[in-house]
Amino acid sequence: MSLAAAPTPSVRVRAPGKVNLSLHVGPLDDDGYHPLVSVFQAVSLAEEVTATQVGDGAGISLTVDGPQADRVPLDATNLAWRAAELLARHVGLAPDVALHLAKGVPVAGGMAGGSADAAATLVACDALWGTGLSRQDLVALGGELGSDVPFALHGHTAVGTGRGHLLTPAMTRGEFHWAFAAQDEGLSTPAVYGRFDELVAAGRLAPTAEVDADTALMQALRAGDPTALGAALHNDLQAAALDLRPELERTLEIARNGGALGAMVSGSGPTVAALARSRQHALAIAATWTAEDAADSVWCTTAPAAGARVL
Numbered sequence: 001m002s003l004a005a006a007p008t009p010s011v012r013v014r015a016p017g018k019v020n021l022s023l024h025v026g027p028l029d030d031d032g033y034h035p036l037v038s039v040f041q042a043v044s045l046a047e048e049v050t051a052t053q054v055g056d057g058a059g060i061s062l063t064v065d066g067p068q069a070d071r072v073p074l075d076a077t078n079l080a081w082r083a084a085e086l087l088a089r090h091v092g093l094a095p096d097v098a099l100h101l102a103k104g105v106p107v108a109g110g111m112a113g114g115s116a117d118a119a120a121t122l123v124a125c126d127a128l129w130g131t132g133l134s135r136q137d138l139v140a141l142g143g144e145l146g147s148d149v150p151f152a153l154h155g156h157t158a159v160g161t162g163r164g165h166l167l168t169p170a171m172t173r174g175e176f177h178w179a180f181a182a183q184d185e186g187l188s189t190p191a192v193y194g195r196f197d198e199l200v201a202a203g204r205l206a207p208t209a210e211v212d213a214d215t216a217l218m219q220a221l222r223a224g225d226p227t228a229l230g231a232a233l234h235n236d237l238q239a240a241a242l243d244l245r246p247e248l249e250r251t252l253e254i255a256r257n258g259g260a261l262g263a264m265v266s267g268s269g270p271t272v273a274a275l276a277r278s279r280q281h282a283l284a285i286a287a288t289w290t291a292e293d294a295a296d297s298v299w300c301t302t303a304p305a306a307g308a309r310v311l
């Protein structure tokens, strides 16, 4: 009689990328971060992380696939690797796990793909290792890894304050359609915040996170009104991203000429986000970007989407 080998335990988790519907940035704090008031929305472009059990002492290993996998580090600097290490240290376990990332969010595009990997890894390793931590514990660990990680755990739509890591859920109705124009050459988040500081110092920009922001935007979300939402989109980092990449003006212009309800740089860029009337409209905007050679890749998706969850 032959016995079938028991399957190796593994857990697969999906976590979403995001778009900042509004991003108000305050003046640089002594801790090196800017206070934010931001409305985050999770999109259906997502990362999937599979965590597979390995033998004691094997350590962490990492593989990646997806259209931009060659741009992702495979060592201990990867946010997924750091998430597994942090969780293991927190619960007093050895960090033994094989991680596989299937990347569905543009890399270094201001859509928090690395943060989604970190969030998914926390949830996957937590389940694999049976740590018994609460979701709140994972959110706190996520905040140590990066300001965007708590939102990738949370998903849906939420207002972020502090570094962007303190979240309050926002009420929304319906589904929104987005088109994204991504560039092969990413922008570094610290570099964009740095240029924001230079523009503020030169008197060309005013920090706005003190503002009690976004009444019109919150109303548009509650009403499920894409036209009103498009008119209320706002990104304080856009001027800095455009200063570093002036050619993105054209990408924005093409979306506006194509009838986008709103168009802006996504987060720290260089991805440009366009809010569309429908899925067909999003596809048409994306097709125009491609035809006009205004993007290296185009991505269409709906929002909001759920936070990190086991599949």
Ligand SMILES: C[C@](O)(CO)[C@H](O)COP(=O)(O)OP(=O)(O)OC[C@H]1O[C@@H](n2ccc(N)nc2=O)[C@H](O)[C@@H]1O
Residues within 6 Å of the ligand: 020, 023, 032, 033, 034, 035, 036, 038, 110, 112, 115, 145, 146, 147, 148, 149, 162, 163, 164, 189, 190, 193, 267, 268
């Ligand atoms: C641009 C956004 O994506 C908008 O949601 C985020 O603010 C960036 O979040 P993130 O990539 O998770 O950034 P972190 O890893 O926390 O920080 C990277 C760097 O970005 C800058 N940073 C980030 C968040 C923040 N509130 N103020 C900052 O100035 C700091 O220079 C920091 O060293």
Ligand SMILES: Nc1ncnc2c1ncn2[C@@H]1O[C@H](COP(=O)(O)OP(=O)(O)OP(=O)(O)O)[C@@H](O)[C@H]1O
Residues within 6 Å of the ligand: 071, 072, 073, 077, 078, 079, 080, 101, 106, 107, 108, 109, 110, 111, 112, 113, 114, 115, 117, 118, 148, 186, 187, 189, 267, 268, 269
């Ligand atoms: N798991 C990961 N996936 C992608 N990049 C990663 C990862 N871990 C570390 N990195 C490094 O981080 C950089 C930014 O990656 P990411 O795709 O998260 O950018 P982003 O979407 O602009 O982030 P954010 O919107 O949170 O500022 C990459 O260029 C890469 O060098």
